[in-house]
Amino acid sequence: MANDFYETLGVSRTASDADIKQAYRKLAMQLHPDRNPGDKTAEAKFKEINAAYEVLKDQKKRAIYDQFGHAGLNQQAGGGGYSGDPSGFGGGFGDIFEEFFGDIFGGGRASRGGPQKGEDFRYDMSISLETVMNGATERIRIPAIERCETCRGSGAKPGSGPENCSSCSGSGQIRTQQGFFSISRPCPTCRGQGRIIRNPCHDCQGQGRTRSEKTLTVKIPPGVETGTRIRLSGEGGAGPQGGPAGDLYIIIDVAHHPIFERFGPDLLCHAPITFPQAALGGKLEVPTLVGRAIVTVPPGVQTGKRLVLRGKGLPHLNRPGMFGDLVVEVRVETPVTLSKRQKELLQEFEALSNQESQPESHSFLGRVKDFLDKMSSK
Secondary structure (H helix, E strand, O other): OOOOHHHHHOOOOOOOHHHHHHHHHHHHHHHOOOOOOOOHHHHHHHHHHHHHHHHHOOHHHHHHHHHHHHHHHHHHHOOOOEOOOOOOOOOOHHHHHHHHHOOEEEOOOOOOOOOOOOOEEEEEEEEOHHHHHHOEEEEEEEEEEEEOOOOOOOOEOOOOOOEEOOOOOOOOEEEEEEOOEEEEEEOOOOOOOOEEEOOEOOOOOOOOEEEEEEEEEEEEOOOOOOOOEEEEOOOOOOOHHHOOOOOEEEEEEEOOOOOEEEEOOEEEEEEEEOHHHHHHOEEEEEEEOOEEEEEEEOOOOOOOOEEEEOOOOOEOOOOOOOEOOEEEEEEEOOOOOOOHHHHHHHHHHHHHOOOOOOHHHHHHHHHHHHHHHHHHHO
C-alpha cells in the first residue's frame, strides 16, 4: 500500500503551500543522495518525498488526491506511459537547486516536446576589495544537471526511444470546437510534450538528465563591481530532450572593507590626525590597496579636507591601464583624557590665541555680537 503523501512530508492535511514547500526542502536537503552516498534507505525516502511533493505542490493534483487518494491520481495519468516532466526536471529538484544557487533564471520551460534549452543558473560570489584591485581566478564547486550518458539525453531506455503521442499526434495540443471558436489546451495524455516514453531509462527515470557536482574555474577581471555578471556559457542545466545546456551567471558582491569606501573606481579613506599635526602640517602615511603612500598635510588643515592621490584607486573595468583616485579625508581628533600638564599647556595656548591664529572662531564671535546688538536695539 502506497504511503500517505502528507505523512511522508510530515505535514497535516490542512497545511498551506508554504508549509508543504518548507517541509519538502528540509527533508530534501537531509536525504539528498549527495549527502548520503551509498545509503539505499535515504535514497528510497528521497524518492518518496519527491513523489509526495510533486502531487501536493500542484493544487489540481492535490485536490484529486484529497478526494480520491492514489487511485484518483492513477486514473488521471491515463495509462499512457511516462511522458516526462513539463517543468523540464522532475521530482522537485528545481527547489534543491534554487536553495543552492539562490535563483533559477528559467530556460527549458517550453510546454512543447522536443529539445529545449536547459535552465540558466545563478551563483552569488562574494569577493574582497583586494580581489577587485588585482583580479583573480577562483574555483567553485556547484551542483549540476547534466545529460544522462546512458540514454544520451533521450530519457528512453537504450534500444528504445520516445514515441509520438497518439492522442495529439505529437503536437502536444488538443483542439476542441465550441461554436465558432477553436480552443487549444495541453494534451492530458502527454502533458503537452507531444511524446511518450514507454520504456524510461533506469538511470535518469526518463528525465534524460542526472544530478551531479562539478568544479568550475571563474576568471574575475580587475575592477568588477557589486552586481557585475560573469557569464559561463553552457554551464547551466543540460537541456531536456537532448537540447543545449543553459548558462551559469556569476553575480559579484564586493564585501565591506574595514578601511576604504568605494565610489566606482575611486576610494575614500578617513584619516584621523592629531591637533598638532593639523596646526603644523607635515607628512602623513596612508594605506593603499597595493602598499603605502605619503600625503602632504598643509598647515592649518580642517576636518573634512580631502587630499587626493591620483591613480591610487581601483582599476576601471573596461579601460585597461586606467585607475581611479584615492581620496584621503582628514579628521582632526580632539584630545581626550588630558593630564594636568597637557591642560596647562592648552590653557596657555588659548591665552596666546588671537584672530590671526583662529580666524573662524573670532569671525563667528563677531557675527554673534552684531546679531545680538541688533536684537537688543529693536
